[in-house]
Amino acid sequence: AQSVTQLDSHVSVSEGTPVLLRCNYSSSYSPSLFWYVQHPNKGLQLLLKYTSAATLVKGINGFEAEFKKSETSFHLTKPSAHMSDAAEYFCVVSVSGGYQKVTFGTGTKLQVIP
């Protein structure tokens, strides 16, 4: 079984300040982990993914995430928030046991204050 917990449903930051969106997971198998972003009325866009190579993963738009197995975490960070980062962010865990099984977190809404 697998699960994903996004610890904050809403995060508010000022423009230019760092962003931290937290994600913890549990999985019986070696997982891959993804972060997706959803802007209003848009689909889900992949930000970055971890697939058992480097534990620090860089994604698009200046985002990065670090896989920490000991803490079962995959937190998303960005050094400096931009207004266009305001969106909902989903942490996703994927395992395969003959098929790919994907589980979404509940999402974190990021508000960026000018």
Added chain:
Amino acid sequence: EPEVTQTPSHQVTQMGQEVILRCVPISNHLYFYWYRQILGQKVEFLVSFYNNEISEKSEIFDDQFSVERPDGSNFTLKIRSTKLEDSAMYFCASSEAWGRQDEQYFGPGTRLTVT
């Protein structure tokens, strides 16, 4: 950049009616998926499809749901007799391969409102 497309963007239907939600996956992808997101809730897996058959389905995907790939490009989700609780955003996704490391590409979604 290739993308998954979905039509319509918003569908309003009356309870008991049949609806068909359409998706065009990325052209070289072989695996297709439907998810739904009830307002304020998490994205939930419905079904995966490969080689013209269902690979896996969740407990949500009961007999009122069906999927089809009627031609080489479209992938459809049919809800036979809609209920109020089917109101949700429905996302289609596709992927090149089946491994855990293979990301799924999502469409913009169809918002289904059942009245």
